[in-house]
Amino acid sequence: MSFKFFILFISLLVPTFISAQIHSPSEACDTSFIVINNIKLEGNKRTKDRIILRELSIDPGDTILKKDLEPLLIKTRNRIFNTGLFLKADIILIGDSTVRELEIVVKERLFTYPLPILSLADRNFNEWWHTRNHDLSRIDYGINFIKKNVRGMNETLRLKVNAGFSTKAELTYTFPYLDLKQRIGLVLFAGIIQNKKIPYQTLENELAFFEGKNFVRRRITGSLTLSYRRKFYEFHSLSLGFFANRISDSIAELNPDYFLNQRVRQNYLDLKYTFTYDRRDITYYPLNGFYIKAEVDKQGLLDADDVNIFSVKTEGSVYKPLGKGFFVAAGSALKYSTPSKQPYYNIRGLGYMKDYISGYELFVIDGSSYSLLKSNIKYRLFKTEKKLGFLPTEKIRSIPLTLYLKTYFDTGYVVDHTNIPGNAILANQWLWGGGAGFDLVTYYDLVFRFEYSINKQLQTGLFFSLKAAI
Structure with missing residues (x-):
């Protein structure tokens, strides 16, 4: 099944590469x-x-x-x-x-700004609104201090502190270039997150939560990532991280497989290599070009580590303007990981981040491996720029606005060898979803997506998101 998706993805890329190489006779003679x-x-x-x-x-x-x-x-x-x-x-x-x-x-742009944090603890807005009944106690609040372009060298300092549903403190510093040739970079990260309420199990493909009087999970992590940019569009990174996770006895009793074998602690090292080739025109909302990413991850490097998971994941997407305001895009994601029996905390199938099937935003489908294909075609309704003279700084007074009408279709398959009843409804079968909607694109990388979708189970719904689908 994954091989079929690979062939389909290659078939989408080939016309793009071919069309990019075609020139008219007059151009060739000029x-x-x-x-x-x-x-x-x-x-x-x-x-x-x-x-x-x-x-x-x-x-x-x-x-x-x-x-x-x-x-x-x-x-x-x-x-x-x-x-x-x-x-x-x-x-x-x-x-x-x-x-x-x-x-x-x-x-x-503005380079220094403290941003107030008012974010949802759930996977997406739709889960919070529909499944959690827009419960305000599930909101994180705090401050995200960002200092971009430090020293004028595109370095970034980010300090995030928040309370609410989660208590979190994270510090990240990014050096995009350490050498004179501007090829080698470094990212340093450290963080701690504590929760009084966490998902401890998947029931009927929805996350089931447990709440304690005190913190029921604590995660401490740190990482060092070296990056190498050999060419304009080619990126390599190698990351070494450590994870020290702990849960309460109650979580281990409710789900002995949370860390496996009813453990309450999970400590391990992680080594991850990532290759990216990015030829998209505009990265946050591309309309032309293509993108390829491959990731090899080994969780657990030492005999004493509590995790031993090996995974490979590939992503690819292609974007093509059709002319007269029409655009088409397609993307795929393939993941394979072993062993099939993994801690509940570490296993990730579809339903997280950008890897989901339209129409299934309210569900998670756990599994060690999966295939995903997403596609859309859209039409640009208008593109304009609004001037707001009352805003305090000239850098944000001009607001670009572009609106697209679109239709889309996704399909995917999650492999789950554990046959856990709470995950069986949607795992180990082909799923599909699609619909129509609008994308509103503006400045500072903001994309507002409004979609009406239907899935294989003929469930329908109106969904909202803040990032491009592909």
Whole structure:
């Protein structure tokens, strides 16, 4: 079944690659060119020039065929925008002769801001609204202090502290580049999370919660991640992490498989390698390009570790403009992990993060392995920009708004060898879901999705999300 999805995914990519290579005879015969004699940067008040120049595939003195110029400038602009440092990035050619100057004009984002945390403890808004009856006690509140572009080098400091449903403290520091060639990076992370109420079991493909008077679960974790960016679109990372988890006796009694063998402690090291090849135009809401990700993860490195799980996961997506405001996208995810018997806390099937089937937002499907295919076609209704003069800073006064009408279809399969009754309704069978809706895309990577879906069981519902589906 996974092999079929792989063939389908490759079949989606091939037309994209082929179409990208086709040029008309007139384009092939056009040998006119320009020479870039200088590159000028404007608007980067805090960002170091080298951070922007790292994204360029053009150097002073380069000769560029005119037929290649427009796609090259579009790709360069998108790479600059995808650094996450700018609200806008424009590239202008100055001069009308063969020799031109390249001017890059950027508009920087806000880099320092304390964001109030008001987030849901549940997997998504729909589970909180429908299954948990929009219970306000299931909301986390606190502060997320973010300092981006530290030293003008695109480094990020993030401190998150919250209370409410969960008590959490997390600290992350990201160095995107440690070396002069700007290829090697480092991410440091440390965190502690404590809960008085946690999901201890899956019943009828829904998470069943237990609440205690004191904390019933505590998680302490830390990690060091080395990254390597060999080319513009190619990323490698190697992460070493440690996990020290503890649950109350009550959780272990309710579900002896939570950590397996009725354990109340779970300590282990984790080693994960990730490869990413990202040719999407705009990463948070792509309309053109493709994306490939492969991940190999080993949980439990020492004999004394309480976990021993090996997993491989691949993801891929392709995006294509069809013309006249129409766009199509498709994505797949495949996961295999072993052994089949895993701690309930560590096992992840469909229903978490972006790996879900439309129409099943209220459910989880646990399993050691799964296949998922998502697709959509959409039409751009309008694209505009609103000016709000009353906002305190010029960096947020211009609000871009784009609205898409879309239809979508997903299908997936979760392999569960444990045959747990609470998971059996939806596991080990093909599921599908689809529907229609709207995507509203605005600034600071915000996407508002409104969808009306139907699934294989003919259940229907209106669902809301804050991220792109593919």
